[in-house]
């Protein structure tokens with residue numbers, strides 16, 4: 001069981017809303033920092049342990065800055081993410097570049113920054129050579145195919161577009177070595193939002209064994225094993241978070257059994273988690289506009305699916321707290337909706353809640369990763385502000401809300417000059 005509490009009172013939120021109208025995202029700085037510290041503590045045995053935060057989960061410089069201070073690197077998947085990371089001050093191998101279907105100019109930019117480049121296919125060795133030159137450090141993303149089953153979110157590895165398949169992975173290292181790479185990384189990412197502890201141990205086992213095989217076949221000793229992201233979070237109150245201490249203990253044994261025994265120690269052990277870092281500590285705060293009674297009872301919010309699309313596209317559960325009504329029994333059932341002209345624009349269906357009135361604040365939990373970031377502008381919906389909740393409970397604006405001018409910026413109204 002995870003207790004679903006918000007880190008502020010109704011009064012705090014109303015005060016914040018005086019200055020920053022709803023809807024807005026609120027990230028809890030203290031909780032995120034503590035969470036990262038616990039993650040690092042759990043893996044303190046692991047050589048070079050680092051989490052390269054997946055920028056796509058929460059692409060905001062203030063969040064990245066905070067994670068940098070806590071010792072994280074960044075995992076980027078595009079040019080804008082690389083440039084944002086550079087602006088925040090991430091340098092060289094603090095940056096991982098894990099992309100797919102990558103244009104040559106992005107390889108070139110990643111190389112300019114000295115990032116660890118994770119290649120998604122054996123043919124990308126040539127693409128890299130032509131666009132940026134073979135780097136001293138080269139990493140490959142491995143796709144185990146039918147050796148592993150993925151999960152619902154990411155799908156079956158055999159159906160996945162990602163990574164170097166089993167029958168080409170040894171050849172990939174050999175080729176990169178022949179072309180001049182001298183240092184090597186090994187990466188995989190086979191699950192997303194996975195809550196089963198043993199899954200991560202199996203992934204580690206698979207990669208440690210593969211590292212031994214690569215060494216035996218090619219003489220190449222990978223110096224970095226990247227276990228990817230995908231550690232899930234307990235979205236539902238009855239979900240159990242991944243037991244990182246147990247996962248770490250099991251991984252350590254495997255590390256000794258494979259890596260140390262083969263004489264390959266030390267190999268840096270890293271992750272590129274996004275969701276489990278910021279997800280549970282970010283909230284979407286919105287206000288109730290209307291409560292209507294049709295064939296069902298509806299709560300209409302000033303936020304919509306354009307602010308948080310996970311419920312609409314995945315049917316994902318996000319717990320809802322009504323500040324000030326935490327202690328009332330949840331004996332009303334509502335569909336909680338937004339204002340989009342799409343009937344999938346529902347944050348919750350048949351959700352038991354206390355009786356709701358217009359003007360109530362509603363807080364959506366676990367929105368700190370893949371929340372704001374997946375937002376969109378359909379129906380001319382403007383994107384919300386993002387706020388950082390400081391330790392003294394004040395809120396710092398870390399991204400202002402979009403304006404109509406922002407929305408019109410890329411448009412060309414007739415008669416207006418087109419500037420390129």
Ligand SMILES: *Cc1c(COP(=O)(O)O)cnc(C)c1O
Pocket residue numbers: 054056057075098189192193228229230231272273274275276369
């Ligand atoms: C999305 C992604 C991540 C982060 O996933 P989380 O579920 O947020 O931990 C890490 N690595 C790669 C390659 C990804 O595509």
